[in-house]
Amino acid sequence: MTHIDPPFVSDGSTAEEEVESLLPRRSAAVDPEDDETSERAYEYDEKVVVVGVSDVGGAAFDGPPPPFSWRKLWLFTGPGFLMSIAFLDPGNLEGDLQAGAVAGFSLLWLLLSATAMGLMIQMLSARLGVATGRHLAELCREEYPKWAMLALWLMAEVALIGADIQEVIGSAIAIKILSGGVFPLWTGVIVTAFDCFIFLFLENYGVRKLEAFFAFLIATMAISFTWMFGEAKPSGKELLIGLLVPKLSSKTINQAVGIVGCVIMPHNVFLHSALVQSRAIDPNKKSHVQEALRYYTLESTAALIISFLINLFVTTVFAKGFYGTEEADLIGLENAGNYLQVKYGGGLFPILYIWGIGLLAAGQSSTITGTYAGQFIMGGFLNLRLKKWIRSIITRSFAIIPTIFVALFFDTSDSALDILNQWLNVLQSVQIPFALIPLLTMVSKERIMGAFKIGPIYQALTWVIAALLITINGYLLIDFLSFGIQGMLLGSIICAIIAMYMTFIIYLILHGTQYSSR
Template structure:
């Protein structure tokens, strides 16, 4: 279907990473805006009827998005929060999930309306130095997340092999998922989404099996098993399954292995997602025209090399891995503004979004959420560094980094506000001239 005139500019700047990708787009992947490009004869003033078929088209990407809440890093964080604080932090988990849903909806809106992803749009909207800095921050966030995911998979493989495969061996096995990703991608995105659905179902069945197998009574259920125990302060991915095994035993299959299967599914699904995200980050920010397998190897190496170093360094120390996980969570927290602020600026930009730009109320709520997230993370980082950072040299480095960090955030916010004001002025000027 031909694209309507008011939406053609949204796709005019689309770029491709290879000639094959452009050819595929031309032949099979024309961007379709639901409710806009269905048929020229439709009444565009009316909301199209609900369609299960259209909903199903968006279900696959939803599976990929759900991995963000199920990766090994989050599993460990949830275990530790429950073991130490019981139910007292559930309100925080609820609101964090709600805010995450809002951000995901804005990301989906940006992609559907423009046919492009955040990295591509940032490449066009920001000067080169800012674009490169945003790319570095995105890569650091990806590396931090990938280390957690790969280590989680390696721990699961070590458990399932009864310790025969060391941690570094599990990292090597997990690193091969980039080839699995490339193989599956040849069969189309829908097949890749189906694999994610299978892995998520495996997680669900594993953890449900654990719940049924342990048969916790009501009191134990209200206590989330680790809360108030001696192990509460040191619970992690490596010892959680062993503790459950010792406390509850197991039926046909020991709980330790059920835990490991669920953990492996979580790790593999999230590492595949990381490989997928790495393609968009590098290709979008740098506009590299490389073969997919070359780009996958490069982006995978960014995460696998530091992960291998971590695996060799912490092979025999589970407690150190837990401390490392805390530092990795800090690393990812500080990267949030560098994706969130550009996203909010772009979805508020009428020149980019056209009629799909967010309204005043949603804009205010979104910026309020962004400010709240940055304030919470700032407070947590201040508390974390005040207890962990010692020595004048380290303190000086952290202070310099903090100053540069805050300055870049201010630049991103001010650029978005300035551009929005200029656009509003030009719009009002044009309206005045047409009235005259």
């Protein structure tokens, strides 16, 4: 199989049009249906033109990265904002509102810390994609035995389906709110099923058009939840204390675990390593990689600052309105808008509909990025070369079909829907090790990363974070399963599943350790 390196262009006084004319188009260079061409050919028909560090025409000179440029930052901006959407999906919003209602302002410090940990993990994913020219799913296919690779693929697909069910239901709830109840959940699910065609339509016009669409959705969320924040008028003093003074009690431990567990989404780890390859850089040139990582770090940090502020606004709105009240434990994603409407009233624009607009933007953006991630996961692990519309239908069907049944069954039961969301959070949380461990293993390998492998201090720090996340999510799993387990047979089955789960995690860690010695 022939490997085709991504094209690059150079710095200097050359006009952008001339530079772009010298850049080979991916669609012209390879045939996506040809088995002899790279399986990555279909991922980006046309890369975004960025200014490199070599002379036009591909001179061999590889000097230091050029100085910072706002224009270059703009050209690199996009992948980090698509990545940040996973921090704003309906599952995260539900975690935010429950944390605010039950714990008040006391867990804001944890939200900040979890976002910082998420940024560190996502930058490792970006580093892997830029330095190798391949994404995490492709590398897993190459670096693990077939049985382990298939197990990792299955875990990634299960996590993605769980996330997509939450996201589709979030969109359906928003449609139900905005339609005044005219459209039930199952109708909203069917409407949401067609958003993958929006993705295909925009992608045909270039990756920048797709990124602009996501920027619009993020802006919609930011405006909606900022409006809600302004309506609630939370205490600035309490907000600062919550951010700066760590507090944790036995009553808020579940909300704390939920905040941390929602930050790292397994499919997002796979996605970011692929998104960064939408820019035309040469991974074989150290200065190109250094320059790309510099700009990706800046744009990803900016994106996660915005996502943190949105999550902060949601948490503080519900902290101000419902902390210490009888209904605090009853608020979930579906009834949150009604509680907000009763608490804060109509105002210039009913807060119920403001919530609905923000929730719809969150659900739509995250479902489309979920479809995007599904394409990379399936193509990378299984080395499938399918047409985009076929892959989109396959990946979306995995989530839409079970979601329709969920919507039909839970449409009239808020409490049942909240329980389902808790199960889905657990389902995604327990998949985190199967994305984190391969990522941390590979970014630590000189054979894979070359000069861009992470150093021992960075390795130790990231493994501590991974161990913390695995421990927290292990607690969430055990705590959740401890309710309702009756009978020796069921208990034995659950113990056997947990034993297999832990055995596979230990295998992945040991495989990485043995691999590093070669």
